[in-house]
Structures are given as C-alpha cells and as structure tokens.
Amino acid sequence: MPKPKSIAATRIRAEVIRLVSLIPEGKFTTYGSIAVHMNVAALHVASVMSRLTKEESVALPWHRVVSADARVSPKMEASLAMTQRQRLEAEGMRVDAQGYIQDSDAHFHVVGLRRNIRWSDPGSGGDP
Template sequence: MAKPKSAAFTRIRAEVIRLVGLIPEGKFTTYGSIAVHMNVVARHVATVMSHLTEEESAALPWHRVVSADARISPNMERKLAALQRSRLKAEGMKINREGYIQDTDDHFHVVGPRRDIRWSALKDS
C-alpha cells in the first residue's frame, strides 16, 4: 500500500503545479529556479513533475521546465524528450543536438526571489 503524502508535500505539489502553469509561452525555467523560489530542493520539483496525472500533463506547460543547464533531461524517456523538444521548438526556441536550449537569455522565465517558507510549519486552512 502506498504511503500517504504529508500535508507539506501536498502544499509543495500544489505550488509547483501553480508555478508551472504561470510560465508564459516561448519561455522556459528550470527545476532549480522553481525550487529556489519555493525554498525546497530541485528534486522535490522533479518528483512532482514526474508524477503528474494525465489530466495535469494535458493542462500544464510541463515542457517549459528543463534541467539547470537549460537542457532537456538526458534521463527522460526518449519519446517524452522528443515531445518536449517539439513543443519547445513550436514556441520559438532553438535546441541543439544535445538538447540544450539556445539563446537562453531571450527565453528564460524568472520565477521570482527565494521565499522564506517552511512548508512543514504551515497550518492547514
């Protein structure tokens, strides 16, 4: 039986999904940039992104989140990486053979400054 998720993880998940939904077309950000803004580690963001439901995947611009070096993750399933590449290219980004986004300064989306949040200390509303 799967272990139930903590209240903190539930809040983190909701915030990652909210922030990904705010990334404008033609822009990208990184797992780490979202993580710094949220005061979590990039692995938390990656975990949320890798466990999106089909409905969330269809509704969110998940393809606009890449690794810290502005690269499509080389660890991603090949078919999914090809989909991410095609979606980013359709939004005007150039991607080299190794999966790196070119002209990053023109396309990088700044999520925001680090927030001073302790997710486990938040009270349920």
C-alpha cells in the same frame, strides 16, 4: 497516483503545479529555479513533475521546465524528450542536437526570489 504522504508534500506539489502554470509561452525555467523560489530541493520539483497525472500533463506547460543547464533532461524517456523538444520549438525556442536551448537568456523565465516558507506549517503562506 498515490496520495502525498504529508501536508508539506501536498503543499509543495500544489505550488509546483501553480508555478509551472504561470510560465509564459516562449519561455522556460529550470527545476532548480522553481526550487530556489520555493525554498526546497530541485529533486522535490523534479519528483512532482515526474508524477503528474494524465490530466495535469495535458493542462500544464510541463515542457517549459528543463534542467539547470537549459537542457531537455537526458534522463527523460526518449519519446517524452522528443515531445518536450517539439513543444519548445513550436514556441519559438531553438534546441540543438544535444537538447540545449539556444539563446537561453532570451527565453529564461525568472520565477522569483527565494521565499521564506516552512512547508510543514499549515498556516505558512510565505514571507512574513
């Protein structure tokens, strides 16, 4: 994997990985929910997730992050989407034929409130 190009990108990547690691078994969250908490765009979160190393993919519960409509992303490679679906189902979530998590409110993991953070400021640790 190529090195991130900026301090901000490095910090964002580390925080996405940290937040994903905290999603409990049997729960899911969305790219957007993580993004709102981090005060970044959902695309930043999706970009980090799509570039996980093999080691990170094994260690992280990446399958617990889905699209805004509680759906396995239809843009994902079919075999990867099937793996995600199987892992979600193994944790007790029902996923319909279109990839939507059923009874999503019962399984949704709230990441947290929006943080006031400037990712390009190396001294910024979050809220003042």
